[in-house]
Amino acid sequence: xxxxxxxxxKNREWMRKARQKQREELENMKITVARLEKQYAKLSLQSSxxxxxxxxVSRMASNYSEAVELTRRxxxxxxxxxxxxxxxxxxxxxxxCILHSAPHMNGPKWAQHFQQPALGxxxxxxxxLDTLDEFNAQEEFGFHPLTDLELTRVIxxxxxxxxxxxxxxxxxxxxxxxxxxxxRRMQSFGWDMVQRVHGNIMECVFTKKFRGLNVAAxxxxxxANDMRLGEYKKVKGETCRLEVLQQVNPNAYVLGRDVTSPxxxxxxxxxxxxxxxxxxxxxxxxxxSESSATATPSCIDAxxxxxxPRCDSDSDEVMLQASGFVLGSQSIDTDYSxxxxxxxxxxxxxxxxxxxxxEFLNVVNPVTREEYQQLRWSGRTDYCGPEHAQRNAxxxxxxxxxxxxxxISPALNLISLS
Numbered sequence: 047x048x049x050x051x052x053x054x055x056k057n058r059e060w061m062r063k064a065r066q067k068q069r070e071e072l073e074n075m076k077i078t079v080a081r082l083e084k085q086y087a088k089l090s091l092q093s094s095x096x097x098x099x100x101x102x103v104s105r106m107a108s109n110y111s112e113a114v115e116l117t118r119r120x121x122x123x124x125x126x127x128x129x130x131x132x133x134x135x136x137x138x139x140x141x142x143c144i145l146h147s148a149p150h151m152n153g154p155k156w157a158q159h160f161q162q163p164a165l166g167x168x169x170x171x172x173x174x175l176d177t178l179d180e181f182n183a184q185e186e187f188g189f190h191p192l193t194d195l196e197l198t199r200v201i202x203x204x205x206x207x208x209x210x211x212x213x214x215x216x217x218x219x220x221x222x223x224x225x226x227x228x229x230r231r232m233q234s235f236g237w238d239m240v241q242r243v244h245g246n247i248m249e250c251v252f253t254k255k256f257r258g259l260n261v262a263a264x265x266x267x268x269x270a271n272d273m274r275l276g277e278y279k280k281v282k283g284e285t286c287r288l289e290v291l292q293q294v295n296p297n298a299y300v301l302g303r304d305v306t307s308p309x310x311x312x313x314x315x316x317x318x319x320x321x322x323x324x325x326x327x328x329x330x331x332x333x334x335s336e337s338s339a340t341a342t343p344s345c346i347d348a349x350x351x352x353x354x355p356r357c358d359s360d361s362d363e364v365m366l367q368a369s370g371f372v373l374g375s376q377s378i379d380t381d382y383s384x385x386x387x388x389x390x391x392x393x394x395x396x397x398x399x400x401x402x403x404x405e406f407l408n409v410v411n412p413v414t415r416e417e418y419q420q421l422r423w424s425g426r427t428d429y430c431g432p433e434h435a436q437r438n439a440x441x442x443x444x445x446x447x448x449x450x451x452x453x454i455s456p457a458l459n460l461i462s463l464s
Contacts (some may be wrong), residue, residue, distance in 0.1 A: 119219055126213040133209060175273050176289045178302070183291040187302045187318050188381030197294050200320045204376035207401040208424050215240040215251045230439075235447065241439050248435045252423040252446055256454065259419045261408045265371040267453055268404065269323050272373075273299065281449045282441070291318065298322040300378070305398070307434070313394035315429060319377045327369035330409060368420070370407035375400055399428040421454075 183189045192200070215229075223229065227244035241250045271277035275288040287304035294300065298320060305315045382390060383397040402425040410417050423446055429438045 119217065122217050123213075123219060126217070130209060130213060133206070173270065173273065176275060178289050178291055180292075183302070184381075187291060187316075188383065188387075189291050189300065189302070189318055190380075191292050192294055192300060192320070192378070194294070197298055197320065197322075200376050200378055201298075201322055201324070201374065204320075204322075204374045204401055204403065205372075207376075207426055208374075208403045211249045211401075211424055211426050212251060215242055215249060235450075237446070239443065241443070243432070243435050243439055245432055246428050246430055246435050247426065248429070248439045248442070249426045250424065250439065250442055252443075254421050256419040256421065257417075259454070261370045261406045261419055264453055265323070265373060265404075265406050268449070269373060271453070272321065273301075280452055281445045284441070286314075294320075297324065307396075308437075309433070311394065312396045312430065312434070314396070315398040315434075316383075316390075316395050317377055317398045317400055318380050318383070319375050319400055321373075321375050323371060323373050325369070326372050326405065326407070327367075329365040330368050332364040332366055332411065364411060364413050366409050366411055368407040368409045370405065370419075373404040373406075375402040377401065396430045398430065401426045 178186065180191060218229075218231070225244065227242055229240070229242040232239050236254050238253045239250070240252075241248065243249075271281075273288075273290065275285065278288050279285050282305065284305045284307075285303060286306050287302070289302045290299055291302050292300040299322075301319055301321055303317045303319070305317075307313055307315055377399045386395070386397075403423070405420075405422045405424070407420045407422075408417065409420055425442065427435070427438055427442075429435055
C-alpha cells in the first residue's frame with residue numbers, strides 16, 4: 047500500500063512537470079510565431095513599397111544640404127561675434143582713456159579732438175536755428191546739458207547699437223523669424239533693403255552705390271538740412287517741432303523733436319537725441335564690396351585682429367580703401383522720458399527711442415584706382431507698439447527715398463549735364 051502510494055505520487059509529479067514543460071514550450075512557440083509574423087509583415091511592406099527608399103535618400107540629401115547651409119551661417123555669425131567682441135574691447139579702452147584723462151584739461155582728449163574741425167561746414171554755424179535756452183529745455187523736455195564725457199558715451203552707444211543691427215540683418219539667419227519677428231529683404235530703386243520688425247522694435251539697413259559724388263559736400267548738406275524744421279519736414283513730413291537744445295560742439299547738437307501720430311492712442315511721438323557728425327575710414331574686401339549688401343558684412347573692419355587676414359601672402363584679394371563720414375542720431379533719456387508728466391499723459395505724448403546712422407564712404411581700389419561711393423542708412427527705433435513699428439518701417443523707407451530725391455538726385459543731374 048505505501049509503495050503504491052509513493053509510485054502514484056511520483057507519477058503525478060512527473061505528469062505535472064511534463065505539463066508545465068509543454069506549457070512553457072507552447073508559450074515560447076507563440077512568442078516566436080508572433081515575432082516572425084511581425085518580421086514577415088515588415089519585410090512584406092518594404093518589398094511592396096520600394097519608392098520609400100528613394101524618398102529616404104532624398105530626405106537624407108535634403109538634411110545634408112540644410113546641415114551644410116547651417117554650418118555656413120554659423121561660421122558667418124561666429125565671425126561677426128568675434129568682430130563685435132573685438133569692437134567692444136576697443137570701446138572699453140577708449141572709455142578707460144577718457145576717464146583717466148588729465149583733470150586740468152578742458153574735457154577728455156578724445157572729445158577735444160572731436161571738437162577741432164567743423165565737419166558740417168561753417169554754414170551750419172552761421173544758420174539761424176530754432177533753439178531753446180537751458181531753462182526752457184529743462185521745462186519743456188526735462189533735458190539737462192551734456193558734458194563731453196556724456197557725449198562720448200552717447201556716440202559709443204550709437205555705434206554699438208548700429209553694429210548689432212548690421213550683425214543681425216546683413217546675413218540671413220534664424221533671427222529673421224525668431225519669436226514672431228518679420229524680416230523683409232528686397233531690392234528697389236538700386237537700394238539693397240533689409241527691415242526687421244519685432245514687437246515695438248524696427249531695425250533696418252539700406253545700402254546703395256553711386257559714382258561721381260562728392261561725399262563731404264552731400265553730408266554737409268544733409269547735416270545742415272536736418273537742423274531746420276522746414277527742410278527736415280521734406281524728408282519726414284509728420285515732424286511738427288524741431289529745436290536745438292544744446293550745441294555740445296561744432297559737430298554735435300542735442301535736438302528735441304515732436305512727430306504727429308495718426309492713431310487714437312498716441313497723439314505725438316517725442317524724442318530728445320544727439321545729432322553728431324564724425325569722420326571714419328577702414329578697409330573693405332573687394333569681393334565683399336562687389337557682392338550684394340544684403341549678404342555681405344561690409345560694416346566689419348577687415349583689418350580687425352578678430353577677422354581672418356585678407357591681404358597676407360596667402361591671399362591675392364585686394365583691400366579697398368574707404369573713407370568718409372557717419373552722421374548719427376542717438377536718443378538720450380530725460381527727466382520726462384523716464385517719468386512722464388501728467389500733462390504729457392493727458393495730451394497723449396509718447397517717447398520714441400531712435401538709433402540712426404547715415405554712413406557715406408568714398409571707396410577706392412588701390413590697384414585699378416577705380417572709385418565709387420557707398421551709402422548706408424541703418425537704424426533701430428522703438429515707437430511704443432507693434433502697429434507703430436510697422437508704420438515706422440514704411441515711413442523710414444519713404445523718408446530714405448525722399449532724402450535721395452532732395453539731396454542725391456540734384457548732384458547726379460549736375461554730373462550728367464557736365
